[in-house]
Amino acid sequence: MQGNPFKVSGIVTGKYFIDRADELRTVLETMGGQGEKMLVYGARRMGKSSILLNAAARMREATGQVVYADISPATSLTDVANIILHAFNKETGGAVNWMELLRQIQISFTINSQGVPSLDVGLKKESAQKQLVCLSAVLDALDDYAAQKKLTLILDEFQKMVEFGAEEAEWQLRSAIQQHQHLNHIYAGSQTRIIDQMLTKDRAFYRFFEILSIGPIDETFMAEWIDGRFQQAFGKSYSAGAECIRLAGPRTRDIVKLARKTFVLAQRSPKINDIARAAIDRLVQDEDDFLRPQWDHLSNLQKDILKVVASDVKEVSSQETIARFGLPSSSKLAYHFNALVKSDVLEKSPVGYRFDNPFFKHWVAQLLAEA
Numbered sequence: 001m002q003g004n005p006f007k008v009s010g011i012v013t014g015k016y017f018i019d020r021a022d023e024l025r026t027v028l029e030t031m032g033g034q035g036e037k038m039l040v041y042g043a044r045r046m047g048k049s050s051i052l053l054n055a056a057a058r059m060r061e062a063t064g065q066v067v068y069a070d071i072s073p074a075t076s077l078t079d080v081a082n083i084i085l086h087a088f089n090k091e092t093g094g095a096v097n098w099m100e101l102l103r104q105i106q107i108s109f110t111i112n113s114q115g116v117p118s119l120d121v122g123l124k125k126e127s128a129q130k131q132l133v134c135l136s137a138v139l140d141a142l143d144d145y146a147a148q149k150k151l152t153l154i155l156d157e158f159q160k161m162v163e164f165g166a167e168e169a170e171w172q173l174r175s176a177i178q179q180h181q182h183l184n185h186i187y188a189g190s191q192t193r194i195i196d197q198m199l200t201k202d203r204a205f206y207r208f209f210e211i212l213s214i215g216p217i218d219e220t221f222m223a224e225w226i227d228g229r230f231q232q233a234f235g236k237s238y239s240a241g242a243e244c245i246r247l248a249g250p251r252t253r254d255i256v257k258l259a260r261k262t263f264v265l266a267q268r269s270p271k272i273n274d275i276a277r278a279a280i281d282r283l284v285q286d287e288d289d290f291l292r293p294q295w296d297h298l299s300n301l302q303k304d305i306l307k308v309v310a311s312d313v314k315e316v317s318s319q320e321t322i323a324r325f326g327l328p329s330s331s332k333l334a335y336h337f338n339a340l341v342k343s344d345v346l347e348k349s350p351v352g353y354r355f356d357n358p359f360f361k362h363w364v365a366q367l368l369a370e371a
């Protein structure tokens, strides 16, 4: 049996990766520079990490070195420093004389039997400021290395730094990074609300980074790519791609996830009509155990608001909608919409509110249809 050509877990590379030629070129240019500072910015599940890792793979083919540090498991700035140290060690194959580099800056650290250095965990109990001094020293060590050999540091989920260090840590971090003449810094993060705040005028990273925005993949290109995988697998033309995009919305992962389920259905019953719609119905049933608790957690008013959004009403706060769904006055509604945006259930787009998770939307729409 043919393997499923759509992959939804982790980072996608190779034949699973839908080309992002423009974005890859921009990232590769940055990786080819010296002392560059870039922020890769975009909504969740859009494909930021995949772009960065595919660019890193190409850079390595060209003998450049890229340290990829995903700091999502970190719970302190010391952890961040250690994740970077480990990733650096992996990339450089232990070629660095850590003893020498770290002793110079007088940080207490240990080196395990494989030669991997770690800052002492006792440091986690120290103030954010002290931990940041150590983190800056680690970054400086990378910059020293980059003076000899081209090096890029990718820091994924970087908005977590703010959680550990508060705003003053940002200023310290900025001044450390600013001095780096050799190391390229590429930062990415998925919580756009926190990152937007970090980039405001009174904060340290205002106008600091070159920004690369990651939006949706071009719809026509993506639909053709999806249909092409079906054609390859089944030897006949399919047109499921456009419908997957229409049903799953703009985020790459959601579209690929629906395409994956559509492919499973096509394998089981090749003649099925309206196959992407059947696939989203099936996906939502499969995820009932995960989606239902999300619904049960909401207040009755929040549930009513989600019903409005799921039924694709154009004017969510019009008098007619308010009357039809029994909602409170529009001034009170705005507050509740905002709360749902803050908790990542809804997102606000230029055309109005929509579900962050299109499958949750479909689940609520099914609930409405049943009622």
Ligand SMILES: Nc1ncnc2c1ncn2[C@@H]1O[C@H](COP(=O)(O)OP(=O)(O)OP(=O)(O)O)[C@@H](O)[C@H]1O
Pocket: 007, 008, 009, 010, 011, 012, 016, 017, 018, 019, 020, 043, 044, 045, 046, 047, 048, 049, 050, 051, 189, 190, 252, 253, 254, 256, 257
């Ligand atoms: N270019 C691509 N080609 C194919 N699938 C992709 C591509 N980009 C993203 N995806 C799909 O989306 C999923 C999430 O991608 P990725 O982790 O790169 O997104 P992200 O923007 O970093 O997400 P997050 O905001 O959660 O960190 C991948 O596992 C894959 O299923």
Ligand SMILES: [Mg+2]
Pocket: 048, 049, 050, 156, 190
């Ligand atoms: Mg990511």
